[in-house]
Amino acid sequence: MDSSVHLDNVVMNFGDFTAVQKTDLKIESGEFFSFLGPSGCGKTTILNMISGFLDPSEGDVRIGGKAMRGVPANKRPTSMIFQNLALFPLMTVAENIEFGLEVRGVSKAERKKTSDRLLELVALDGSGTKQVSELSGGQKQRIAIARALAVEPQVLLLDEPLSALDLKLRQHMRTELKEIQRKTGITFIYITHDQGEALTMSDRVGVMSAGKLQQVADPITLYREPKTEFVASFVGENNAIAGSVEGVEGNNVTVNCAGLGLLTGRGIGAITKGQQANLFIRPELIRVGQAADAGCDVRFEANITEINFEGSYLTLNTQIGAQNIAVQIGAEQYTADLVAGAKVKLGFISQDAVVIARGENV
Amino acid sequence: MFSQLKARFGGGMALGILAMIALWLLVLVILPQFLMVDYSFRPNLLPKEVGGPKDTYSLINYETLFGNQIHLAIFAKTIWSSVLVTLLTLLVSYPLAFYLAKVATPRQAALCILLLIIPFWINEILRTFSWYIILAYKGPLNALLLALGFIDRPIRFLSGDTGVMIGMVYAYILFMIFPIYNAIESLDMNQIKAARNLGAGWIRTHYRVIIPHAKPGIATGCIMTFMLAAGSYAVPALLGSPGSRWFTQIIYNWFFEGGNWNQGAAYAFLLLIICIGFIALVMRVFKVGLGDIAR
Numbered sequence: 001m002d003s004s005v006h007l008d009n010v011v012m013n014f015g016d017f018t019a020v021q022k023t024d025l026k027i028e029s030g031e032f033f034s035f036l037g038p039s040g041c042g043k044t045t046i047l048n049m050i051s052g053f054l055d056p057s058e059g060d061v062r063i064g065g066k067a068m069r070g071v072p073a074n075k076r077p078t079s080m081i082f083q084n085l086a087l088f089p090l091m092t093v094a095e096n097i098e099f100g101l102e103v104r105g106v107s108k109a110e111r112k113k114t115s116d117r118l119l120e121l122v123a124l125d126g127s128g129t130k131q132v133s134e135l136s137g138g139q140k141q142r143i144a145i146a147r148a149l150a151v152e153p154q155v156l157l158l159d160e161p162l163s164a165l166d167l168k169l170r171q172h173m174r175t176e177l178k179e180i181q182r183k184t185g186i187t188f189i190y191i192t193h194d195q196g197e198a199l200t201m202s203d204r205v206g207v208m209s210a211g212k213l214q215q216v217a218d219p220i221t222l223y224r225e226p227k228t229e230f231v232a233s234f235v236g237e238n239n240a241i242a243g244s245v246e247g248v249e250g251n252n253v254t255v256n257c258a259g260l261g262l263l264t265g266r267g268i269g270a271i272t273k274g275q276q277a278n279l280f281i282r283p284e285l286i287r288v289g290q291a292a293d294a295g296c297d298v299r300f301e302a303n304i305t306e307i308n309f310e311g312s313y314l315t316l317n318t319q320i321g322a323q324n325i326a327v328q329i330g331a332e333q334y335t336a337d338l339v340a341g342a343k344v345k346l347g348f349i350s351q352d353a354v355v356i357a358r359g360e361n362v
Numbered sequence: 363m364f365s366q367l368k369a370r371f372g373g374g375m376a377l378g379i380l381a382m383i384a385l386w387l388l389v390l391v392i393l394p395q396f397l398m399v400d401y402s403f404r405p406n407l408l409p410k411e412v413g414g415p416k417d418t419y420s421l422i423n424y425e426t427l428f429g430n431q432i433h434l435a436i437f438a439k440t441i442w443s444s445v446l447v448t449l450l451t452l453l454v455s456y457p458l459a460f461y462l463a464k465v466a467t468p469r470q471a472a473l474c475i476l477l478l479i480i481p482f483w484i485n486e487i488l489r490t491f492s493w494y495i496i497l498a499y500k501g502p503l504n505a506l507l508l509a510l511g512f513i514d515r516p517i518r519f520l521s522g523d524t525g526v527m528i529g530m531v532y533a534y535i536l537f538m539i540f541p542i543y544n545a546i547e548s549l550d551m552n553q554i555k556a557a558r559n560l561g562a563g564w565i566r567t568h569y570r571v572i573i574p575h576a577k578p579g580i581a582t583g584c585i586m587t588f589m590l591a592a593g594s595y596a597v598p599a600l601l602g603s604p605g606s607r608w609f610t611q612i613i614y615n616w617f618f619e620g621g622n623w624n625q626g627a628a629y630a631f632l633l634l635i636i637c638i639g640f641i642a643l644v645m646r647v648f649k650v651g652l653g654d655i656a657r
Contacts, residue, residue, distance in 0.1 A: 051559055073558040080559045086552035090574045099570070100560035151560055 002064040003077070003154030003187045004029045005050060009059035012045050012211075019045040021211045022059070027189060027204075029064075032181050034190040034198040036235070037208035043191045046208075047157050050189065052076045064154055074103075079153035081161045085144040087132045093119075093143055094128030100151035118146035121180070138169045145180065156181075158190045162197060174200055195235050199223065207231045227268060229356050232280045239286075239325050241279045242358070245271055253355040255279050259321025260300055265353030276358040283315065283328035285352040289335065289345055296347030304342050318344060402627035423628030433612055437633070440609035441640065443523055444591035447530045451538045451587050452580065454531060459542035460572065464551065478536060486533065490600045493529045494520070497601065525601035526608070533597055534590050538583035545579025546572060578654035585641050592637050609633055 005027040012020040020042040027033045035043040048054040050061055052073035061068045063077055079100070087096050097115040098106075106114075119125050122142035127135070135143065141161065148156055158177075162170045178201050181188045192198050198205045199219040206216045207230070215227040226232035233240060243257035253267035255277055265279045286292075292299055302318035302325060314334055316327040327346060338344065367376035403419045411417065427433050462471045481489060496503050497519035504516035519525045549572060557567040573580070598608035613633070616626030645651070 053555060053558075073555070074561045074563055078559070080556070082552045082556060084550065084552055086550060086556040088553065088556070088571060099557070099562070103561040103563075103566060147560070 001154065002029050004031075004062075004064060005155055005187060005189065006062040006065075007046070007049075007059070008062055010046075010049060010056040010061060011058035012042070012049060012054065013057040019211055020049075020056075021213075023213050024059075025206065025213065025216060027187060030185050030187055032178070032188045032190065032201055032203045034192060034202040034205045035208055036192055036195055036198040036205050038193055038234070041208040042211040043208050044159060047080070047159055047189065047191050050155065051078050051080050051157055077154040078157055079148040079151050079155075080157040080159065081144050081148050083159045083161065083163060085140055085161065087140060087144060087147070089132050091132070092128065093124075093130045093132060093135070096132065096143060097128075097147045097150050099147065104151070114150055115146070118150055121149070121183075122146045137165055138173065141165065141173060142176075145177070149180075149184065149186075153186060155187045155189060158188065160192050160194075163192075163194070170197075177201060199235075207235060209234070225268070226280070226354065226356070229278060229358065232278070232354065232356060237283050237326060237328070238280045239283060241281070241323060241325070243277065243279065245273050245275045245277050245355075245357075248273060252350070253277070255355055257323070259323050263298055263353065264350040265355040266351060267355045269357060271355060271357045277355050278358055279353050279355050281348050281353040283326040284313075286325070286327045286346050286348050288316070288327060288329050288333065288338070291333070292345045292347030295349065297350050298353075299345065299347040301343055302346055304338065304340050304344055306340055307338060314338075316344070318346065398627040399631065401624045402631050404624055406622045406624045423625050424632060426625060427629060427632055433609075433629075436607055436612060437609050437636075440592055440633075441636065443527070443608075444588050447527055447534070447591040448584050448588045450527060451531045451534055452584060455535055455538035455542055455583065456580070459539050459576075460546055460568075462539070463543050463546035464549070464554065478539065482536060486596055487600070490529055490533070490596055493525070493532065494600055497525050497528065520601060521603040521605065523602070523606045525603075526598050526606055529597040529601040530591050530594060533594070534587045537586040537590060541579040541582040541586070542576055543579075545576040549575045577648070577650060581645065581648065581650040581654065584644075588641065589637060592633065 007023050007025045007027075009022055009024045010020060011018065011022050023046070035046060037043050045054065049056050050063070050068075052068065052071060052075075055069060068076060088099065091099070094112070094115045095102075097118055098111040101111045101114060115128055116125070119127060122145055124139060124142055124146075127139070127143075132140065132143070144161065162173050165173060174197060177188070190198070190201065199222070202219060204216060204218050205222050207214045207222065209230045215222060215231045217225070217227075222231065223236055226235060229240075232238050241255070241257050241260065241263065243255040243260075243263070245253055246256045246262060247254045248267060248271055251266055252264050253271050254262050254264045257263050257279065263279050265281070271277060287294075287296055300320060302320040304316050305319050305324075306317040308315045308317075309331075312331055314329050314331060316329070316338065318325050318327060325346070364376060364380060367379060370376075371379065402423055403421070404417060405420070405422065407414070407416055427437065458474075462474055466474060495501055498504070499516050499518060499520070503519070504513075507513045508516065517524075519528070553571055553575070554567060557571045562570065593610060594608065595610045595614060598606065598611060602608065602611075609629070610633075613626050613629045616622050616629060620626070
């Protein structure tokens with residue numbers, strides 16, 4: 001079955017405010033797609049347009065090729081998991097799961113069969129007669145998933161459903177969600193401001209900012225090849241080093257950075273000489289001490305201002321002139337001379353850095 | 363409570379406040395009620411016989427009602443009509459309360475609530491009289507209905523119970539709207555969205571999700587409306603006809619026209635007891651607890 005979702009040049013205006021700028025995006029059938037962005041970036045509006053709680057001001061949403069304009073929320077082949085789950089507190093667990101089937105006039109025996117099967121899928125067999133209030137946070141989460149799956153949607157919409165859970169449970173639910181998606185083959189559209197969630201679960205991620213879809217790519221591409229300044233700084237940790245472009249040579253762009261001199265990185269998008277630009281280098285791609293000497297074509301010395309031990313890795317906050325640079329090294333690379341106040345040799349490979357012109361696509 | 367008050371206002375003031383509350387409760391609320399209960403069990407005697415050998419407690423005043431077919435019929439009709447008034451008020455109020463709580467923007471809701479409240483700045487008798495004018499045989503409502511062609515001759519709203527019903531629904535609508543509005547307002551919008559998302563149409567969303575949540579509010583509104591309707595005097599007196607007498611009018615007659623306070627007190631207490639019993643029954647049927655209502 002075709003359960004692709006096509007945002008066909010949709011625009012959403014609320015009065016003078018444009019919540020979602022013109023967006024054209026096709027989410028493939030059976031894909032796990034995430035919209036990632038800070039709150040207020042328009043990602044929830046997109047979810048509301050797909051689920052039918054809002055009709056776009058322009059354009060249309062197509063699900064499985066069918067135009068959805070004018071189709072009310074209760075007639076769309078979508079099912080949503082809400083941020084606060086929105087389980088019905090006055091119904092039992094089974095009644096919650098069966099609600100969508102009850103609406104469709106499915107017989108009681110048939111409904112029971114489905115809810116038993118789904119309770120088993122989410123590993124809560126035998127909880128059907130419980131009240132919602134008797135469940136723990138993680139259990140409620142699973143019931144919400146079961147309730148949404150009961151109606152056999154073509155598209156499952158997830159509105160930051162994990163944000164209320166504690167870290168361990170959240171990580172566990174990530175794998176579980178991915179597993180359920182694999183088993184059911186339903187298109188998952190996931191909304192989150194948590195890049196960890198988006199990167200670990202998704203086939204593709206769409207990064208949004210201020211109503212605009214900044215970049216759509218698979219997680220690795222998104223991380224390695226950010227197309228805009230926003231993506232470079234929002235997805236993962238990144239050091240932004242400002243400067244003016246000194247020279248452009250094919251793909252390589254040399255930037256003159258205050259205090260650091262000339263740095264080279266891969267240019268992204270249109271960049272011309274003399275432009276203001278940011279050079280982005282990931283903290284974990286910066287090497288320290290001897291490793292910096294070995295393979296790096298960019299080298300400099302910085303002062304350590306702070307050192308944070310995070311378990312499997314360490315972060316060094318360093319300073320060179322007015323520029324702060326964060327460095328991440330594996331715990332095994334720690335040496336006793338890495339202390340606050342000490343000087344440290346740093347280096348990176350210029351191909352690991354990206355240069356993006358400033359003020360574009362912000 | 364005293365220590366809290368004392369901490370806030372000092373000993374003398376706290377004592378004064380408590381004394382006033384006690385005075386109000388005991389002298390102005392409880393004592394008169396007890397006096398009436400006492401009256402209702404005693405015979406109606408000439409002033410000089412009060413306290414004499416004839417002044418004994420008995421149930422005779424209560425028995426009077428059960429021996430009087432007309433009074434019994436009016437009693438039953440009062441209860442039944444109050445039920446109807448309650449249902450009609452609920453029917454009118456629920457959609458309005460839902461609109462105010464979940465559909466209207468804050469501005470629209472504020473405007474609506476203001477418009478609902480303004481008429482209640484006017485004295486109840488005046489408001490009821492204005493309905494008397496509206497519902498008159500040659501009044502504006504009949505004129506409008508005739509002009510629109512819905513009817514071909516005027517309706518006698520003011521004979522029979524129609525006028526009383528309309529007047530009461532109007533008089534008690536706020537007592538129904540506000541508790542329901544409060545209850546629906548506290549419902550998470552995502553509950554409604556979830557029901558819609560799972561395929562529920564509007565009717566099912568209401569009876570499966572919104573109404574169960576609003577049940578305590580609905581119960582509170584219904585109880586208030588029912589009690590007010592059953593105990594109403596002004597509306598049936600002004601908008602009713604001799605054929606649509608309310609039980610309160612009979613109580614009034616015992617007191618002020620029959621001069622028999624003892625009989626009137628007994629009737630009044632019977633009305634109160636039956637009403638309370640009726641409410642308890644309805645609450646049990648709809649599985650609403652007292653705690654739900656106080657929530």
